[in-house]
Amino acid sequence: MSNQREQAxxxxxxxxxxxxxxxxxxxxxxxxxxxxxxxxxxxxxxxxLRFVISVEKIRKFFEALSEGKLLATKCKKSGKILFPPQVDCPDDPEDEVEWVELPKEGELVTWTVIYVKPYSFGHYNDYTVGIAKLTNGVQILAWVRETDPSKLKVGQKVKIEIVKREPEGYLTYEIVPVQE
Amino acid sequence: MGRRVAIVGTGHSKFGVRNDVNIAELAYEAISKAISSAGIEKKEIDLVVTGYVGGWSSEGLAPVVVMEYAGLTGKPGYRIEAACATGSAAIKAAHDAIASGEADIALVVGVEKMNESPTPTVVEFIGRAGNYFWEFENFGLTFPGYYALYATAYMSKYGATEEDLCRVAVKNHYYASMNPKAQFPRAITLEQCMKSRYIAWPLKLFDCSPITDGAAAVVLASEEVAQKLTDSPVWIESIGVSVGTSNLSKRDQFTSLNAATLAAKMAYKKAGIDPENPAKYLDVAEVHDCFTIAEILAYEDLGFAKRGEGYKLIRDEQTYIGGLIPVNLSGGLKAKGHPLAATGVSMAVELTNQLLGKVEKGRQADIKNGRALAHNIGGTGHYAYVTIYSLSKPRA
Incomplete structure (x- = not known):
C-alpha cells in the first residue's frame, strides 16, 4: 500500500x-x-514552502547532538533551566544563561500515536509523539520508539537517545521506553 | 471599563464543504443577514473587523476581498488572528473599539474556506499551530495529536474512557441534527463513534471536528445606538482572555488548559459570577469541542465540574437540556463544523439566538438567568477566550 504522501x-x-x-x-x-x-x-x-530559520544563538545545541549530548540553557542567577534552549532569561533581564547538559533518563508524561499525518510527514509509518519529564524536571517532546498503544503507559521509565532521522538523514532525539 | 456594547444583528452561513461559493460570497451570506437583522445601513458602520486564519485558502488579504465584495471599502478595517479563537478575538477588538468611544457601530465577520486545500495540506497547516520549530519540524504533531496528548493524560489520571469521549460526540451530533446550519445535521450512535478509525490515539474520527468552510457575522453597537435599534439587545457582559505557552512541553500538566482556567476566572470576576458555581448563573454554554476531550476539559476549566469529574458530567447527561447546564446545543465544533475564524463569531450568533429564544425547537435552552457563555480556544490552549453574553444590561 502506498504511503499517505503518495496518496496525496x-x-x-x-x-x-x-x-x-x-x-x-x-x-x-x-x-x-x-x-x-x-x-x-x-x-x-x-x-x-520551505523556510530558513535562524539557529545562530543556539547553534551549540545542534553542535552537541553530534557528540551525543542534549543541551539546554540555564539562567545563572535563578538556576532555571530552559528547554527548548533560549538565550534570554524570561523572568529577569539582568540574568545570563549558560549551557548545561540534560539528563537522559525520565518518565513518560503523555503520548499519542499519529495515524493521519501532515503532508510533509506522509512518507513515514505511523509514529508516536510523547512528552517525557527528565530527572531534573525538564520536559521534552519527541517521537517515542513504540507505536503499539497497549505497550505504553503514563509514568513509565524512558531514556532519551540521539538518533538519525531517516530518510532525511539528520540528527535528532527520541524517547525510548526502558524495560522495567 | 468604558461604554456598554451589545449585539444588535447576527448572520450565519451554512457550514460545511462550501465549494459552491468563493470566500467573499460565503462571507457575504453572513454579512448581509447581520446588517439586515440589525436594521442598519452600511453607511452607518464605523469599523469592520474580520477574523481570518487562512493559509489553506487562496486569498491572502481576505478581509479586503470581502469588504470590496460587500461594498464596505473606505471604512476602517483590519484582520484579527488568534488561531481557532480568532472569532472571539475579533469580537473583542470590535467591542473594545466601541467601549472606548472610537466607534458606535462595528461589523465583525469571521470567515474561513478550509476546503480550498486538500486534507493533508490542511492537516499540515493546523499541525503547525503550536511551536513550529520544536514540536512540528521534527515530530509532525497534528491537531488531533495535540489534544490526544491531553486525552491520554486525562484518561490515565482520572479513569475516563474512550466511551466517555464518544458520549460528547453523540450529544453534539444529536443537537446538530436540529440545526440546519450544521455541517453534519444528523445523530450518531455511541457504537458508530467507538467503531470509527483512530486518527491520533486515543482520538477517533468521530472525536474530531471536521474541516469546514463557513462564515458568521455580528453587528455590535454602543448602548445609545443599540437602544435606538432594538428592544432586545444582547449585551457583552464580560470577556476574559489568556495566552498559554507555545511549547506543550513547557506546561505543568496535561489534564486542563491553564489559559482557559485563567480566562474563565477573569470573565466570571468581571460579570460577578461565583466561580465555584457558575452554572447557577448561566442558561447555556457553547464550548470549544474541537475534539471530544476538549469539551470535557472545558467543563472543568469553566468550573461546571470539579477537577477529574468532567467526564461524569457527560456520563450523567448533565450537559443536555434539562441537566446542570446545556452545552453546545448548536452541535458544537464537533458536528456544526469548525471554520476556524468563524467559530467564535458563530458562538456569539448561536448564544444571541438562544438568549432571545429564537433557535429551532428541540435545541432551545430554557432561558431563566438571561446569561450565556462562550468558551473559544485557539490552538491547544495557546489562546483562550471566555465571553459572557447577557439579556440584562451589565453593571457599568
Missing amino acids: DAFLAQMDQFANMMKQSIGVPVLLDQKTGVALWWDQREIK
Missing part, C-alpha cells in the same frame, strides 16, 4: 489530469466537483 500526490496528479482535459475541451481549468457538480477552478500556480 496521486490525488493532485489526478486533479491536474482532469484540468488538462478541461483546458483542451473548454479552454480553462474548470472542473466539476464529483459529488456536487459545482464548478471549481484548479489553481495553475504552485509554490514550494
